[in-house]
Amino acid sequence: MARQERAIRTRNRILDAMASLFNEVGYDAATIAALVERTGLTRGALYFHFASKEDIARAVLEEAVTRRGLRPQPFKVQEWVDLGLLLACRVPREPVLRAAIRLSVDPKARRLFGTRWPDWVAVGQELLVEAKERGELLPHADPAAVSRAVVGSWTGVQLVTEALGDGLDLAGEISMLYQLVLPNIVTPAVLARIDSSAYRAERLLREETPEADDTR
């Protein structure tokens, strides 16, 4: 058990280090040599966990669609909002999640590995379809179109917030995004009971039990 735990830790250390390289220099310029230097691990140890750089990139994208911190809520639309708030809270701290976005906007990496956006759109759409069946959404709100628009918007707000710097906080910017779109999607009675505040995700993650961790 201790040995297995150590192996998982090493694997995560490799993933984090390579993800940071992807973020700093881009997919093409991130090399196994730089990874060896950064982690201090031997090539043997690296290749025990991953066959190649491509393999690490695939593992990074594998982790990108995560529901960590998400719990059942009285309103399905709250769960949909929580997904985006949780990610906004985690992305600035977790290089692997940032790298997944980076790889998705890199022409070469995108050609090799595709993106996880179709999966995110599907996850959001599913929650919004349920929300609509329960009468939480306004009649004209189209779950597929709304999910697509918000996956796109979320991604762009992350990229632009990161580039603007300027002391901007992603959780705050994403909270603003939901406050801008929610009144056009959700019925007023439900809207009044939805929490889209910037500090909500922090609380959800704190309350999470270690066993509920579905990803790392």
Add this chain to the structure above:
Amino acid sequence: MARQERAIRTRNRILDAMASLFNEVGYDAATIAALVERTGLTRGALYFHFASKEDIARAVLEEAVTRRGLRPQPFKVQEWVDLGLLLACRVPREPVLRAAIRLSVDPKARRLFGTRWPDWVAVGQELLVEAKERGELLPHADPAAVSRAVVGSWTGVQLVTEALGDGLDLAGEISMLYQLVLPNIVTPAVLARIDSSAYRAERLLREETPEADDTR
């Protein structure tokens, strides 16, 4: 005059070709050698117009903040919407505009040249401040925050729409984005008179006189 016109044409041909290379292989992998091959021009001709690859990248970003097709409208908020609709119409056709986005999301290019997002945020904010002074916006709409959110959202919707493929049309997706946010920004009386349809930009560009072309 004819000679000057030919020079402008050659310059634009180089810009378009290098922009396409940036889009296809990314900033790092796009080389002057590939540009020579693609344009059929001599290195001498290239270096007459641009000193280096960096110089071409700067010229690409130079063209990114464009008001082509924009004309005074009865409502300032219509001009703000028009900016985004016009760009959505032009980006799929103009490699230089697409390359400006590509360079902005590339870690190396961003470090070298920055992005034009702060300029876009400023342009949008200025229009929204005027709109607010004229009473077109709802009291709680904050021009700076709204402009930032929509520059981010616009960018992400472009990136995700391009990646999803699937017959999605950027003009339609961006029109949807405005329809999602406008009711929370604009007063109802003004909202009823704002055109955010997907085909509006096409018409604005068609009506434009060649003299009004402020960019190319």
